[in-house]
Amino acid sequence: MLRFSTAGESHGESLVALVSGLPAGVPVDQEFISHELWRRQRGYGRGGRMRIERDAAHILSGVRHGKTIGSPIAMTIANNDWKNWTEILPVEEGDPSKHKAVASPRPGHADLAGALKYNFPDARYVLERASARESTARVASGALAKLLLRELGVEVLSHVIRVGKAELSRPAQWEEIAALSQKEEILLNCVDAEDEARMKAEVDAVLRTGDTVGGVFEVVVHGLPPGIGTHINWDERLDGLLAQAVMSLQAVKAVEIGRGVTAAESLGSTVHDAIGYEGSEDDFTKFSREHNNAGGIEGGISNGENVVVRGYLKPISTLRRPLGSVSFETREPVKAAYERSDVCVVPAAGVAAEAMVALAVARLVLEKFGGDSLPELERNYNGYLEQIRAY
Template sequence: MIRFETAGESHGEALIALISGLPAGIPVDFEFVNRELWRRQQGYGRGGRMKIETDKVHILSGVRHGKTIGSPIAIQIPNRDWKNWEEKLPVEAGDPAKHQAVASPRPGHADLPGALKYNFKDARYVLERASARESTSRVAAGAFAKLLLRALGIEVASHVIRVGHVELERAATWDEIVAVTEKQDVLLSCVDAETEARMKEEVEEVARTGDTVGGVFEVVVHNLPPGVGTYANWDERLDGLLAWAVMSLQAVKGVEIGRGVTAAESFGSQVHDAIHYGPETAEKPTRFTRHQNNAGGIEGGISNGEDIVVRGYLKPISTLRRPLESVRFDTREATAASYERSDLCVVPAAGVAAEAMVAFIIAQQVLEKFGGDSLDELKRNYDGYIQQIRNF
């Protein structure tokens, strides 16, 4: 099974991703990996930090001559802002007078519970690790998962369906979602220009008032065959794994698979996707079809051959330019919450991070089902299963 770990602090010297379990022989497209990091930095409403950083991977191990070699892949992503923090966050003792404390916890952030948990007298160290800057490492790891999936014809992409009170009121096609991911001038990653313009107005409103705004992103997995995941054990169900992975992202407070939310208020006849049988097509390995996809591509914890649709509900960023009430750590006196340079809206960026998490879970489950220590072995196993599905 492939897995990854991350390390690093928001204003530390670098971020780290360590990936193990990827088969040997996967071609590594460095331009693609770096563009994934670039995509995470884009979007209307991002803060000043994104003007400082130019995220690019520095691969230390596990890739030689442009391909994975089966050993752990170590990735370093330097923080350019480190030069401004070397004396504030030194590895050695340093000068306590230069330490930049977070004196009052921010409501909605990990500041207070983290300080209580680790017995810190301020929230600086909590902020540094709990920050969404950590998702940079996830995106790097997810890019490698995407490279594995692309070799099998499986793709993962995202788009934004809501910012604040403004929501996309129609379904998006796969081609529209892909077009959004390929844009060079990223605004809010919505497939509909008129809706995106109104989303932009929501961000401009919170910019005027010193507030922040959240929203909803949608991640779609395209061309995954039926049969990935299982109903046999509770902790191996594909929908549960995806929900866990996306919920682990900073500021995500809810996850939906397919029409999960509105299904709860609908009758069964309006929710379940009727099954049909049609002529064989080049696009799908199975002739069983659905005319709608309310299930979001998963039934009983198993992929059913339709696009997998995962939505993440993102709360507004908890660092406000007009801070909420808080309490000082040292005196316990009432005060305003601490303010750190921050974003107004990160919904498009969160969608990119969620793509990475979804891609990694799908890659895990694909390897769990088909196995293979090399890409060639994996493809042989995968192609044999696709033929089995076609012959069913």
């Protein structure tokens, strides 16, 4: 089974990612991993931390001569900001007078709930691990999953469809989404320039007021054949696994598959995708769909259309004009603590969600097709494609 885990704190020495279960022989393009990390750092509305960090994954194990060798892959991503925190967050006991306490919990963060759970006198240690800085290690892990899927012709990318009240006014085509990922600079990762300008205006408005703004990103899995996931058991359904994967990201408060939200208020005759038999020889099968309202998943199983997952991101909880809170020490009303923060992170969250979706899909692909080496996996995969084309 493909598994991954992360370790590290926001202001610690480094982040760590451990990925196991990848077959041997997968080419590992380190420039691709670096580009994925770069994409996560970009976007209009990011804070000062992104001007400090230059994220790069240092591979310690599991890759030799440019390819995976079947053993666990360990990676570190250094935190450049660590040099400013070495005496504040030392591994050893250190000097208590240099400890930088988070003295009043921030509404919307894990601060208060975490301090209560772990019996901490302040929220520093909660903040350090709950921070979205952790998603950097997820992006590095997801890049490896993407490299595996790419060998099978499957790609995973994202784009932004809403920031605040400004929304993408038309459907996005796959080619447009793919082009976004290759841009030299990322504004708000929207496929339409006019809509992106309106999104930028939403960010500008909250910049002036000391507030923050959320939005919606869309992750698209392109080239995934029918049959990934299953209806057999509740915890093996593709849509359920994708929802959990995306919901696990910091600040994501809702997940939608296809037209999930508007489908709830629509008639069945306008929601379900009519089936035809007119596909081309280049398709997985000759069965075809008029639309993709289901988001490429029916009954927990991929149906051959693009898999479409949307994440609804709340505004960042740390405000330059803090909300009301309570002092941990005195229990008196105070303003919430402030730590350097972003104003809008919707494009970056989309990149992190790509990683989570790629990891979930790659895991199911490996469970279905097996293979200790990439050639074995490809034989099994190609044999299945022949089977469904001949159906």
